Amino acid sequence: MAQPKDPLPSDRLKALETRIAAAKAGEAEVPHMKKDYAQANLAWRMVIELVAGLGIGFGIGYGLDYVLGTIPLFLVIFTLLGLAAGVKTMLASAKEVERQQAAKAALDDSAAPAARDEED
Numbered sequence: 001m002a003q004p005k006d007p008l009p010s011d012r013l014k015a016l017e018t019r020i021a022a023a024k025a026g027e028a029e030v031p032h033m034k035k036d037y038a039q040a041n042l043a044w045r046m047v048i049e050l051v052a053g054l055g056i057g058f059g060i061g062y063g064l065d066y067v068l069g070t071i072p073l074f075l076v077i078f079t080l081l082g083l084a085a086g087v088k089t090m091l092a093s094a095k096e097v098e099r100q101q102a103a104k105a106a107l108d109d110s111a112a113p114a115a116r117d118e119e120d
Helices: 009-027 030-068 071-119
Strands: none
Touching: 030 071
């Protein structure tokens, strides 16, 4: 049996074009995902800075205690100093990101009036 010919192929083509356009519009969300990855990378950077400060402080304290024979004293002191250094580094990273975002916002704000002037 022969299948009947589709009476309205242009309607099917228009429907296909609509589906393709919708799929392409969905691809526009990819930069949003990149932004999320950037935020996750920033969070991991901060965690690593804190843990590195703690680890280095712990290592120095343990090493001094081992050499000098004063087991808990330098371990506690340098672990706390490492924690303080890690927190300080995290805060510096947060301020750096905040400055970058403020500069980007200022750039966007200064470019916006120029774009509005061109539209008029």
